[in-house]
Amino acid sequence: MQRLVAPSFRSRALSRSVSRLLIKSSRFYSNRALAICCLGDVVGPRYLHTASVRRNEGGQSIQTGSTSTGIDDEDTRKGYLLRVSLERLIQDLARQPVPTVTLNDLLRFRTTSQNGKNKESILVENANDTLRDLFVLIGRSIKRFTDLPYIVLMNPHMAKIYQCYTDSLELLLKFVDECKGGDSEVQAYSAFEDLSQFRITTPEQNERFIAVLSQIFEMHTDNTLDLRDGFDEVDMRLVDDKEFLNMHMRERILMRLLTDHHLLLNSQLEHVTDIKSLKSLGAIDMNLNVLEVLNHSYEYVNDMAAMKYADRIELKVKSVLLKSDGTSRTQNIDEICEFADFDPLIFPYITNHLEYVFDEILKNSTRASMDNNVTLPVEVLVVLREPTSPDDCYKLDVRITDYAKGIKPEVVDHLFDYAFTTVDEPDTDYKVLNTTFANVIAGMGYGLPMSLTYTRLFNGDIFLKSIYGQGTTVYLQWRGIDGRILSNSL
Amino acid sequence: MSYPPLKLSAFASKLESMLPFQARYANLLNEQHFYQNDTITSWASKEAHPVTLRQLANYGQKLNKGKIIASANFVRNELPIRLSLRVKEMQELKFNITNNYHLNQVYQSYWYCFNAFRHTRKIITLEDNDKFCRFLSNVLDDHLIVLPHLLMGTLEVSILRSMPQKELDSFISSMIRSRISRRVIMEQHISLSNAFQSQSSSVVVEPANYIGAAFENGSAHERLKVTAEAVKSYIQSNFPNLKMPELIIEGDDVKFEFLTAHLNYIFAEIFRNAFKATINNMLKHNGHLSEEELSQLQPPPVIVQVSTTENSTAFKFSDQGGGMSNERLSKVWSFGKSPELATLYLQNFHKMPGLDLPKRLPILDHQYWDKPDNGQHAKHELGGVLGNLGNMESSPQRSTLFSLAGRSFQSTLGLSLPMCKVYTDYWGGTLEMYSVEGYGSDVYLTFGKIGTNQDSLRLDRA
Numbered sequence: 001m002q003r004l005v006a007p008s009f010r011s012r013a014l015s016r017s018v019s020r021l022l023i024k025s026s027r028f029y030s031n032r033a034l035a036i037c038c039l040g041d042v043v044g045p046r047y048l049h050t051a052s053v054r055r056n057e058g059g060q061s062i063q064t065g066s067t068s069t070g071i072d073d074e075d076t077r078k079g080y081l082l083r084v085s086l087e088r089l090i091q092d093l094a095r096q097p098v099p100t101v102t103l104n105d106l107l108r109f110r111t112t113s114q115n116g117k118n119k120e121s122i123l124v125e126n127a128n129d130t131l132r133d134l135f136v137l138i139g140r141s142i143k144r145f146t147d148l149p150y151i152v153l154m155n156p157h158m159a160k161i162y163q164c165y166t167d168s169l170e171l172l173l174k175f176v177d178e179c180k181g182g183d184s185e186v187q188a189y190s191a192f193e194d195l196s197q198f199r200i201t202t203p204e205q206n207e208r209f210i211a212v213l214s215q216i217f218e219m220h221t222d223n224t225l226d227l228r229d230g231f232d233e234v235d236m237r238l239v240d241d242k243e244f245l246n247m248h249m250r251e252r253i254l255m256r257l258l259t260d261h262h263l264l265l266n267s268q269l270e271h272v273t274d275i276k277s278l279k280s281l282g283a284i285d286m287n288l289n290v291l292e293v294l295n296h297s298y299e300y301v302n303d304m305a306a307m308k309y310a311d312r313i314e315l316k317v318k319s320v321l322l323k324s325d326g327t328s329r330t331q332n333i334d335e336i337c338e339f340a341d342f343d344p345l346i347f348p349y350i351t352n353h354l355e356y357v358f359d360e361i362l363k364n365s366t367r368a369s370m371d372n373n374v375t376l377p378v379e380v381l382v383v384l385r386e387p388t389s390p391d392d393c394y395k396l397d398v399r400i401t402d403y404a405k406g407i408k409p410e411v412v413d414h415l416f417d418y419a420f421t422t423v424d425e426p427d428t429d430y431k432v433l434n435t436t437f438a439n440v441i442a443g444m445g446y447g448l449p450m451s452l453t454y455t456r457l458f459n460g461d462i463f464l465k466s467i468y469g470q471g472t473t474v475y476l477q478w479r480g481i482d483g484r485i486l487s488n489s490l
Numbered sequence: 491m492s493y494p495p496l497k498l499s500a501f502a503s504k505l506e507s508m509l510p511f512q513a514r515y516a517n518l519l520n521e522q523h524f525y526q527n528d529t530i531t532s533w534a535s536k537e538a539h540p541v542t543l544r545q546l547a548n549y550g551q552k553l554n555k556g557k558i559i560a561s562a563n564f565v566r567n568e569l570p571i572r573l574s575l576r577v578k579e580m581q582e583l584k585f586n587i588t589n590n591y592h593l594n595q596v597y598q599s600y601w602y603c604f605n606a607f608r609h610t611r612k613i614i615t616l617e618d619n620d621k622f623c624r625f626l627s628n629v630l631d632d633h634l635i636v637l638p639h640l641l642m643g644t645l646e647v648s649i650l651r652s653m654p655q656k657e658l659d660s661f662i663s664s665m666i667r668s669r670i671s672r673r674v675i676m677e678q679h680i681s682l683s684n685a686f687q688s689q690s691s692s693v694v695v696e697p698a699n700y701i702g703a704a705f706e707n708g709s710a711h712e713r714l715k716v717t718a719e720a721v722k723s724y725i726q727s728n729f730p731n732l733k734m735p736e737l738i739i740e741g742d743d744v745k746f747e748f749l750t751a752h753l754n755y756i757f758a759e760i761f762r763n764a765f766k767a768t769i770n771n772m773l774k775h776n777g778h779l780s781e782e783e784l785s786q787l788q789p790p791p792v793i794v795q796v797s798t799t800e801n802s803t804a805f806k807f808s809d810q811g812g813g814m815s816n817e818r819l820s821k822v823w824s825f826g827k828s829p830e831l832a833t834l835y836l837q838n839f840h841k842m843p844g845l846d847l848p849k850r851l852p853i854l855d856h857q858y859w860d861k862p863d864n865g866q867h868a869k870h871e872l873g874g875v876l877g878n879l880g881n882m883e884s885s886p887q888r889s890t891l892f893s894l895a896g897r898s899f900q901s902t903l904g905l906s907l908p909m910c911k912v913y914t915d916y917w918g919g920t921l922e923m924y925s926v927e928g929y930g931s932d933v934y935l936t937f938g939k940i941g942t943n944q945d946s947l948r949l950d951r952a
Binding site: 079080081082083084085086087088089091142145146147148149150151152153154155156159162163166167169170173174176177180182183184185186187188189191233238 | 493494495496497498499500501502503504505506507508509510511519521523524527580581582583584585586587588589591597646649650652836840
């Protein structure tokens with residue numbers, strides 16, 4: 001993430017022509033560097049270079065001290081109002097509660113009451129909700145970082161992630177400004193109130209919003225590793241990393257979900273006018289087959305195991321469906337790769353959330369089995385309960401039992417704490433392979449706490465019981481959508 | 491209060507100032523800064539040596555080369571310890587506090603200064619000491635900028651309520667206390683070196699920025715009269731047609747040791763408040779009179795009672811300035827203000843001439859050594875006011891204290907009493923204020939005498 005900044009230029013709202021004049025008079029930057037600076041306001045910070053670069057593109061060192069333009073009025077007299085207003089804006093955003101999002105909310109456009117709406121209005125409405133929620137989540141994150149001790153944020157890893165959030169906010173502010181015709185104004189201490197009143201109204205604005213969202217989404221993709229590295233290097237007496245990570249990770253997941261949801265909704269509706277015909281609505285896969293997801297995780301984990309251990313674990317799956325009419329159907333699946341031959345277990349949900357948790361639990365069982373030379377298969381019980389009434393919801397329970405000798409009691413208490421790991425050195429091979437969720441097969445220490453965060457997002461939970469010397473059982477509980485969502489849409 | 495509207499795009503651009511690494515500060519605040527911190531933590535873990543005022547005052551009795559060199563090396567070792575403690579303290583505050591524009595200037599200045607001291611070589615000859623003294627005067631000079639930044643930063647933090655008021659007060663008071671200590675140590679060494687030099691030669695070179703003969707054994711009455719006159723004449727220039735309150739001094743004169751600049755500042759602030767309140771109160775109650783009639787009015791006097799015991803000297807300043815409510819009284823001692831007041835005071839701060847000081851970034855460490863001899867670089871317009879106050883000193887002053895005290899009559903910073911309190915605390919004294927609402931206020935100032943039981947190690951503050 002790089003940016004080249006001509007600081008005294010960027011801190012003023014200068015018109016392009018004035019900027020050009022200043023380009024000519026400056027000794028310190030090559031023309032091209034400055035041109036980039038000016039364009040930066042339009043193109044966005046992603047395409048600029050780091051502020052930590054001490055040489056500009058022309059190779060001259062950027063000097064501070066008596067030879068530079070120095071502090072000017074911008075920072076004291078006039079500047080203070082802008083600085084303080086900006087901090088006030090972030091305080092106001094951070095004071096807002098975390099957006100409460102339920103699965104039913106995400107699917108609301110599918111219900112009959114919403115049927116009258118056309119594609120455009122759905123997208124615009126969702127865009128506004130997403131924008132509002134993003135402002136709050138980003139504001140909260142920024143505040144969380146700036147509440148850390150100064151020296152902690154000086155750590156380059158922490159600074160990098162923090163900058164992702166400030167850059168995101170910058171993109172959103174610029175987006176709103178452009179929608180208002182550029183050059184828009186807000187009241188000094190009431191920026192928050194002014195922004196709260198802004199609405200996206202046209203499909204064109206939504207298109208621009210989509211572009212901004214994609215940028216933001218990509219910016220934040222790999223930053224979990226940086227967080228881990230940052231906390232590793234920082235003096236732990238200065239900061240409570242567990243609490244920070246608990247809140248941070250949850251809001252990060254939420255942010256990605258909401259962003260992803262809107263992006264997907266847009267691309268899904270592009271070719272379709274009838275929302276009811278969609279197989280996935282935004283981030284939610286209406287036809288999610290739990291057995292298929294389980295198989296996918298199993299294959300993935302075994303591929304990794306094959307590389308490290310030249311072996312694989314076996315999985316014995318029992319699938320139980322408790323239907324809404326009271327009947328039940330049980331299937332024993334010895335080869336999960338043949339899941340397609342069996343009745344599916346349909347649980348409308350967010351695929352990658354489910355997959356992440358399966359990955360993590362299976363990874364743990366695999367590693368433990370391999371390390372202890374255990375060949376007994378891992379037993380998986382999957383129970384899906386369909387809603388018994390329109391107000392009842394889908395419930396998915398997955399019980400995973402391994403016989404890999406269990407976990408030491410003193411370790412068990414900390415399993416769900418962020419940054420705790422029983423493996424000393426993360427295996428670099430796996431690091432390279434595993435890019436989607438920025439984890440390694442073992443050793444990052446975030447797997448279980450993250451899994452807990454994912455399941456609890458929509459009122460699920462995880463329980464773990466280990467018998468030291470024998471094995472471990474993990475109970476995963478998920479809550480899905482209400483019955484009425486599906487029935488009303490028919 | 492209504493504010494001008496701001497551009498939304500300016501908000502977007504200003505986010506850059508909230509980042510830890512900003513291009514304009516890249517010399518220090520870059521990705522290596524975090525990893526260089528071992529030096530700070532190792533120096534900060536050394537013991538700071540408290541210095542008593544008595545030591546400082548008496549040290550100059552019999553000077554020889556050995557004493558001077560020892561003093562120089564003491565300063566050389568002591569200052570980086572103290573500076574590193576302040577740097578460390580600021581590092582552990584929340585990011586958005588230390589990253590405040592003004593407080594960050596202080597942070598950087600302290601870091602660079604620490605670094606400059608850290609690289610000073612041991613002083614062995616008198617020539618080494620000369621160079622060292624020039625270095626010290628540069629440091630004193632350049633750090634004049636620190637006080638206004640500390641104060642403005644405090645006000646901004648108050649506006650944003652980023653820190654609870656009590657914590658903020660405690661932090662700022664402690665920073666200023668430490669600053670006083672460091673400066674006194676530096677100034678005293680320079681003073682000693684000059685005194686030693688003047689013993690041996692007829693030419694005395696006084697760096698322009700230090701306080702002058704640090705300690706004076708002077709007359710309380712005289713100090714009172716001089717400061718009151720200066721303040722009075724400045725206020726008179728604002729109200730040329732009004733009569734000024736008389737100053738009445740009661741009680742026998744007392745001779746005691748003090749650091750001239752500090753005492754001037756404290757007296758000046760107290761008088762300023764007293765005279766100002768008296769005039770304002772008079773105008774308030776006589777608004778119906780014509781200008782001619784107003785100019786005939788004699789405002790009630792300001793009375794100072796001086797008393798002394800074996801161990802201390804006490805001053806009671808009484809005015810008839812209308813007094814204030816208990817509620818208001820409870821708030822006068824605090825550096826942190828309510829957001830509304832802080833905004834007002836900050837704006838007044840911005841209007842002050844001479845305090846809009848050196849518009850340059852923190853001095854880099856090597857620049858403390860590179861500069862030519864004192865004086866030339868800082869023609870900071872410290873306001874014509876200084877003229878009067880400056881006359882009290884033997885050499886032209888560049889001191890923040892004076893420009894603060896001499897500020898425009900109309901503007902109020904709300905900081906005079908908290909500042910005076912820090913200075914009085916440094917001297918082991920006390921400062922209190924009581925008020926009779928509707929009538930006037932009394933300010934009680936006491937000082938312990940140097941060299942008595944009062945003068946304990948705790949007076950100095952690392």
